[in-house]
Amino acid sequence: MAILVSSVDVAKLAGVSQATVSRVMNNPEKVNAETFTKVNAAIQELNYRPNAAARSLISRKSGIVALLCGPLEDPDNAEFSARSIAYAQEKGFITEIHIQDPTQPGTVFEAISRSQAEGILVGPITPVGTGIASLKNSGIPFVFCGADQHGEHRFVSLDNAASGKLAADYLNNLSHTVVGWVGGGRNESHHGTRYRGFLETAKSQGMKICSAAGAYSDFDGVLSAMMARKDRPTAIAAATDALAAQAIDFLIAYGYSIPEDMSVLGIGNSPQSAMNYLSLTTIGLPPDRDIFKEAVTELLALIHGDFPNHSFNERIEPELFIRNSSAPNQK
Amino acid sequence: MAILVSSVDVAKLAGVSQATVSRVMNNPEKVNAETFTKVNAAIQELNYRPNAAARSLISRKSGIVALLCGPLEDPDNAEFSARSIAYAQEKGFITEIHIQDPTQPGTVFEAISRSQAEGILVGPITPVGTGIASLKNSGIPFVFCGADQHGEHRFVSLDNAASGKLAADYLNNLSHTVVGWVGGGRNESHHGTRYRGFLETAKSQGMKICSAAGAYSDFDGVLSAMMARKDRPTAIAAATDALAAQAIDFLIAYGYSIPEDMSVLGIGNSPQSAMNYLSLTTIGLPPDRDIFKEAVTELLALIHGDFPNHSFNERIEPELFIRNSSAPNQK
DNA sequence: TCTGCTAATGTATACGTATACATACGAGTA
DNA sequence: TACTCGTATGTATACGTATACATTAGCAGA
Numbered sequence: 001m002a003i004l005v006s007s008v009d010v011a012k013l014a015g016v017s018q019a020t021v022s023r024v025m026n027n028p029e030k031v032n033a034e035t036f037t038k039v040n041a042a043i044q045e046l047n048y049r050p051n052a053a054a055r056s057l058i059s060r061k062s063g064i065v066a067l068l069c070g071p072l073e074d075p076d077n078a079e080f081s082a083r084s085i086a087y088a089q090e091k092g093f094i095t096e097i098h099i100q101d102p103t104q105p106g107t108v109f110e111a112i113s114r115s116q117a118e119g120i121l122v123g124p125i126t127p128v129g130t131g132i133a134s135l136k137n138s139g140i141p142f143v144f145c146g147a148d149q150h151g152e153h154r155f156v157s158l159d160n161a162a163s164g165k166l167a168a169d170y171l172n173n174l175s176h177t178v179v180g181w182v183g184g185g186r187n188e189s190h191h192g193t194r195y196r197g198f199l200e201t202a203k204s205q206g207m208k209i210c211s212a213a214g215a216y217s218d219f220d221g222v223l224s225a226m227m228a229r230k231d232r233p234t235a236i237a238a239a240t241d242a243l244a245a246q247a248i249d250f251l252i253a254y255g256y257s258i259p260e261d262m263s264v265l266g267i268g269n270s271p272q273s274a275m276n277y278l279s280l281t282t283i284g285l286p287p288d289r290d291i292f293k294e295a296v297t298e299l300l301a302l303i304h305g306d307f308p309n310h311s312f313n314e315r316i317e318p319e320l321f322i323r324n325s326s327a328p329n330q331k
Numbered sequence: 332m333a334i335l336v337s338s339v340d341v342a343k344l345a346g347v348s349q350a351t352v353s354r355v356m357n358n359p360e361k362v363n364a365e366t367f368t369k370v371n372a373a374i375q376e377l378n379y380r381p382n383a384a385a386r387s388l389i390s391r392k393s394g395i396v397a398l399l400c401g402p403l404e405d406p407d408n409a410e411f412s413a414r415s416i417a418y419a420q421e422k423g424f425i426t427e428i429h430i431q432d433p434t435q436p437g438t439v440f441e442a443i444s445r446s447q448a449e450g451i452l453v454g455p456i457t458p459v460g461t462g463i464a465s466l467k468n469s470g471i472p473f474v475f476c477g478a479d480q481h482g483e484h485r486f487v488s489l490d491n492a493a494s495g496k497l498a499a500d501y502l503n504n505l506s507h508t509v510v511g512w513v514g515g516g517r518n519e520s521h522h523g524t525r526y527r528g529f530l531e532t533a534k535s536q537g538m539k540i541c542s543a544a545g546a547y548s549d550f551d552g553v554l555s556a557m558m559a560r561k562d563r564p565t566a567i568a569a570a571t572d573a574l575a576a577q578a579i580d581f582l583i584a585y586g587y588s589i590p591e592d593m594s595v596l597g598i599g600n601s602p603q604s605a606m607n608y609l610s611l612t613t614i615g616l617p618p619d620r621d622i623f624k625e626a627v628t629e630l631l632a633l634i635h636g637d638f639p640n641h642s643f644n645e646r647i648e649p650e651l652f653i654r655n656s657s658a659p660n661q662k
Numbered sequence: 663t664c665t666g667c668t669a670a671t672g673t674a675t676a677c678g679t680a681t682a683c684a685t686a687c688g689a690g691t692a
Numbered sequence: 693t694a695c696t697c698g699t700a701t702g703t704a705t706a707c708g709t710a711t712a713c714a715t716t717a718g719c720a721g722a
Contacts, residue, residue, distance in 0.1 A: 004470050006677090006678055006679085007678065007679065008678075008679095016701075016702085017701070017702050017703075018678090018679080018680095018702095019679095019680080019681075019701075019702065019703080019704095020700090020701060020702080021679095022678095022679060022680055022681080023680090023681095023700095023701090025679095025680095026679095026680075026681095030699090030700080030701095031700075031701085032699085032700060032701085035700080035701085047468050049444060049445055049469065050445070050678080050679070051388070051447075051677085051678050051679070052445065052446060052447040053384045053385075053387040053388040053393065053447050053677085053678080053679095054384075054388050054677070054678035054679045054680090054707090055678080055679060055680080056384040056679095056707095057382070057384040057385050057388055057677090057678080057679075057706095057707050057708065057709090058678090058679055058680050058681085058706075058707050059679090059680075059707090060707080062384065064427065071413065071417070072409060072412060072413030072416065072417075073410075073413050073602075075406075075409075078403060078406075078409040078413065079404075081403060081412075081428075082402065082403030082404055082409065085403065085428055085430060086402070086403075086430060089429075089430055094427050094428075094429070094442070094446065095427065095428050096395065096425050096426065096427040096428075097416055097425075097426050097427075097428060098420075098425070099416060099417060099420055111425070113380065114380055114381070114383065115383060115425065116382075116383040116384050137378050138380065139335050245606065245608070246606075248607075248608050249606045249607045249608060252607035252608060253607050271404075275576065275577075275580045276579075276580045276583035276584050277576070277579050277580060277583060277608055277609050278608050278609075337707090337708055337709085338708065338709065339708075339709095347671075347672085348671065348672050348673075349672095349708090349709080349710095350671075350672065350673080350674095350709095350710080350711080351670090351671060351672080352709095353708095353709060353710055353711080354670095354671090354710090354711095356709090356710095357709095357710075357711095361669090361670080361671095362670075362671085363669085363670060363671085366670080366671085381708080381709070382707085382708050382709070384707085384708080384709095385677090385707070385708035385709045385710090386708080386709060386710080387709095388676095388677050388678065388679090388707090388708080388709075389676075389677050389708090389709055389710050389711085390677090390709090390710075391677080
């Protein structure tokens with residue numbers, strides 16, 4: 001933001017008009033060769049940098065896309081950001097990040113609709129009715145990535161309900177009859193959708209479910225409560241790989257062996273889940289699908305004014321990745 | 332960026348001047364109560380949002396800080412970003428992220444000095460001489476965080492050389508005589524500094540060092556080469572916790588037990604290192620130091636025009652966190 | 663009644679850039 | 693010579709907002 005020197009200053013030094021300086025920056029082919037070098041010399045000498053605000057005021061383009069996601073401490077959100085930012089940058093866009101504060105999920109929507117972003121990529125956040133509405137009102141194009149509960153808008157995501165179902169089916173096949181669920185709040189992003197899929201299927205198969213929602217606020221407390229029961233579960237499914245990893249961490253600390261004493265299941269198929277020291281059985285996208293790239297591509301198309309007539313409602317069938325954190329029920 | 336309606340439109344509808352609309356937005360106390368409500372009604376009706384570009388063109392403030400860091404796939408960078416962004420947002424600043432492409436580390440500096448950011452937070456990136464120079468030329472205040480090799484500028488960081496030393500000393504105390512080092516390129520961010528500290532100390536204690544630089548490009552190849560030697564090391568130190576974790580993943584895949592067959596040591600004391608399924612011995616900051624917060628605080632002070640007369644050159648003494656990935660040499 | 667003061671609002675301008683339009687000049691053509 | 697055309701550059705304006713300054717009305721005090 002430090003404005004030291006303007007194109008007018010450059011023009012004065014080079015002995016040309018401001019318009020010519022602008023042409024040197026944007027349409028060099030329209031300016032005489034020696035004028036070009038003369039102006040360039042002045043640019044160098046004064047260390048001139050065009051003012052991005054003025055530029056975007058005229059062009060009505062900021063070159064910025066906004067990212068809306070949950071705390072990056074959650075590896076899932078970190079991965080989402082990392083991949084999306086990389087693709088956007090590849091396409092010449094700068095990314096500005098807006099983190100949703102779980103304690104006041106609504107405020108971030110105000111900030112983002114006041115931003116100068118040309119498009120908004122919405123990650124798996126806590127949905128707020130008025131928030132989504134103000135997104136719409138902002139007139140800025142937006143795309144959901146990782147959440148599939150906003151069916152009327154454009155999105156690409158793992159089928160979250162089906163992932164919950166698949167988790168329950170798998171544990172049922174392993175003969176587990178008492179199973180735990182670890183997740184964030186019910187309305188927290190995609191957690192709720194995954195939970196409902198899990199719950200319905202587990203119930204319909206006669207399994208007993210110990211649910212530990214609100215795992216973000218007091219993980220240890222919530223898991224202690226689950227394990228203290230007489231009929232403690234023999235398997236735990238978590239809404240995300242990160243929570244599954246945290247569960248394993250907890251269980252080891254309390255003397256349990258995985259998977260002998262407890263099967264643990266994640267959702268997400270994060271890079272971390274494949275590491276040998278964790279080796280987490282998980283549910284995720286087919287390896288050939290890259291929803292981050294797909295979402296950014298769609299968003300940029302919208303920004304560029306292409307409104308593809310295909311509907312962008314990709315709810316992708318999950319796959320099961322069996323590793324060493326799960327085993328048949330021993331009891 | 333979608334400009335649907337301007338303050339002029341609001342003014343027309345409300346039957347006032349554009350200046351009054353502006354006053355309603357910024358100095359409500361200077362406007363008559365009924366005018367205020369009248370204008371506000373028009374704002375609601377038209378769904379007016381002030382244009383950030385025009386606003387920052389005048390105010391010379393963008394409310395944006397830029398973050399410059401390496402790929403977020405590296406958990407260390409992810410943590411750096413997560414924490415910094417959270418603090419900046421807390422203070423009312425939006426963060427825009429610029430990721431340094433390892434294959435062409437210089438380009439990101441051009442992009443960042445053309446941005447409208449009011450300040451730049453520089454993470455542990457690959458230093459490029461001309462890049463640092465163009466940072467200086469941009470006139471935008473900047474602060475380094477996590478790298479301490481740019482002594483002439485403001486920074487806060489773990490003492491990277493001392494961390495390398497501490498790693499070597501610790502392995503020496505455990506009677507290891509052949510030790511490996513895993514890190515990025517020599518001039519890659521803080522890796523080089525940590526490596527030199529490690530190398531000097533290890534040498535001076537008569538240890539034999541197998542170095543595997545360039546671990547980012549071909550981790551498995553580089554580590555296979557190290558383990559294939561007749562005098563393979565009995566302990567490995569890594570430049571970061573993430574690389575240490577990757578080494579453990581590799582070693583497990585090749586049938587080694589940690590720490591019986593191999594001690595593994597990280598640097599960073601990342602949250603992940605403390606997880607029981609990894610339990611990585613590592614070297615890091617004293618728990619009471621939060622360099623991310625310190626860096627952001629300093630940067631915001633600079634932005635606000637406070638040039639504190641204290642020198643911001645914090646090279647922090649590392650601590651050793653002993654966990655289960657290290658043990659005395661068995662041979 | 664006149665002066666002076668305050669509150670409320672309007673008018674005019676500036677921020678730095680991009681671009682439509684106007685101008686000037688030279689070369690080519692009939 | 694007159695006319696056209698293309699190239700290179702300058703002039704003027706617009707983007708949307710914030711604010712210094714001007715203006716007006718209302719009211720208190722002399």
